[in-house]
Amino acid sequence: WAMPVQRPYNPNARRMAEVMQGDFAKAGVDVEIVSYEWGEYLKRSKEVDRDGAVLLGWTGDNGDPDNFLAVLLGCDGVGGSNRAQWCNAEFEDLIQKAKVTADVAERTKLYEQAQVVFKREAPWATIAHSVVSEPVSVKVENYKIDPFGGHIFYGVDLK
Structure with a gap:
């Protein structure tokens, strides 16, 4: 499709x-x-x-791995955002543990392990990762690219 x-x-x-x-x-x-x-x-x-x-x-909006892995590949997303309709118990266990873990190093380890399961099982073919850039005058200060493609000028100024 x-x-x-x-x-x-x-x-x-x-x-x-x-x-x-x-x-x-x-x-x-x-x-x-x-x-x-x-x-x-x-x-x-x-x-x-x-x-x-x-x-x-997918365009993630908060930078947290859960906003990608759980939303797009978690069992709760089957019939919704999980278009692969993939539910893997090993993967699910890892992302659910990571979701409630406050320790950044442990959380990172769990999400890395979940990615290994994802790549091994291959419910998708990962094709590309876009890099977004915008030309901005050197006179512009504090402009940040919006992950949703908008142009937010709050806090932006000119030198």
Whole structure:
């Protein structure tokens, strides 16, 4: 499935799907690319019995690993934000322990272990990580790039 819209993490999902289709063809696998209107795409992509793989991405808003790993891969997200419909007991145990652990080193270790399980089981194909940059005059002070793509000028000033 190719998204019908541009997103900060994927400016051309149709082209990405075509590249993937070509790679699958080299392996002898025929792949059909489909798309739907954005609202329909999102709705259908949540269906547990959906036919086909879905191209999607994520823009985290708080920098915490839980905002990615639990939301997109946790068992509670099946039928919702967990589009892979993947629920793995080992992974779930690690992220649930990490979620309630205040010790940063222990939390880091648990999330790293969860990532090892994720990569081993491969419920997704991780494709890209976007790097966002914005040209800003050297005269601008205190401007920070908004993770959601907005332009927040609170606290911004000019030299």
